[in-house]
Amino acid sequence: MTNTLELDALWDEFHSVVNMTSQELSAWLQIQDAGEDTEPLPDQAGPVIGRHVLSILQKRRTDLTDEDVRVMYEVVDTVESERQEQGATGAADDTRRRHRLMNLGHDPLKAG
Template identity: 65%
Template sequence: MADISPNELDTLWDDFHRVVNMTSQELSVWLLTDSAAEDGAEPDHLGTEKGRHVLRILQKRRTDLTDDDVRVMRNVVDTITAERREDLEPTAGQENWRHRLMRLGHDPLKPAS
């Protein structure tokens, strides 16, 4: 990966796994559930593209990350941090807000581990 140092990657990896509080299994089930209303949804196209990408990242080792993974991780960390700020305390909100965050692997009602 050309544009990120090993230290920056370590920080990004930690930040990503801090804000993405759903496991790969939880996210997979959510993407299936979220797409259930769509007629003719195929398993390879469930959920959003970014949600599927987050799921693939959760299933990888740090050493297997690509430049595209790093780009998505940065975007997800920035998006969730902007929506939730730094505390990430369980917070109820509007259903569409929660579902939007869950498509990125963050359940705002899930307590921090």
């Protein structure tokens, strides 16, 4: 696992880019997966990475696994990359992009 200073920085950065609460993310993942006639079980809704982000949001820093740390790096890198791309294209309200980021716990239209 990473050292304490690196983990502290990652923890802060992850919680900075993940601007949806665990309740908001959980609701979003369920809405995304709901079909016309069916609805997934709450713990099975949404993409795997979205469920993993939700699980991380519900943990204490001391309870993180190596896989949690890997996912946190992936989320931070993806959101930062999308932000740079958004800045270049100016497409803040692109629905597909927004939904893709919301699956990671980041709503680009949310203040903060």
